[in-house]
């Protein structure tokens with residue numbers, strides 16, 4: 001792959017004695033949409049958290065858009081500006097309004113003037129169809145609305161890469177679609193690189209360029225969604241798919 005935006009080479013990570021990521025080699029092209037799936041505990045969250053250094057690795061290399069994640073704090077700051085993340089449990093600031101949640105990073109990290117940050121924030125709130133909630137607090141919103149705020153908040157930082165860690169798995173079933181619709185729309189935009197850990201296989205079929213299956217800290221199998229779902233190669237993949245489909 002020429003000029004990948006993400007390069008993981010020989011990545012190994014341990015939690016104490018537990019070998020959580022094993023010999024991970026992964027290159028992601030600019031603008032590529034990747035879905036990562038696999039059983040609980042297989043290392044999916046750990047893998048994507050390494051990409052913005054929420055977790056450190058003990059072996060191997062990670063390079064994000066030319067910046068090596070090597071422990072140099074300036075590199076970490078650079079990468080965190082380039083990489084937005086959306087978590088299972090939203091992680092909004094409960095004591096700040098929706099609008100304040102969205103402008104905090106742009107004002108304090110990107111040093112944008114307040115008025116400009118608010119204008120950008122309102123634009124993204126409109127895009128995730130939640131503009132009327134700007135002055136509410138997260139606790140006053142439904143889970144689906146909070147997750148859409150979390151997505152808008154990440155987008156306000158103008159990231160090159162968006163990471164989603166099971167963004168719909170904590171939601172009531174009737175709210176899953178409103179969040180997936182926003183993600184599908186985002187995936188349709190030119191240039192955004194997206195890695196989503198999710199078991200929403202309809203979403204994977206619709207938007208993924210590549211599906212990656214993890215088990216036991218390894219990438220076991222990867223393929224286009226059609227090939228992955230219709231013709232899985234490994235026994236572990238077949239077992240996993242038989243359990244979730």
Ligand code: ADP
Pocket residue numbers: 015018020038039040041042043044045046047
């Ligand atoms: P997944 O997202 O695929 O469910 P995780 O990456 O969260 O998997 O976790 C992989 C394994 O590492 C699990 O067995 C989990 O218990 C363990 N683990 C995760 N975080 C930590 C941690 N901070 N310390 C020790 N073990 C951890």
Ligand code: MG
Pocket residue numbers: 044045046165166
């Ligand atoms: Mg996880």
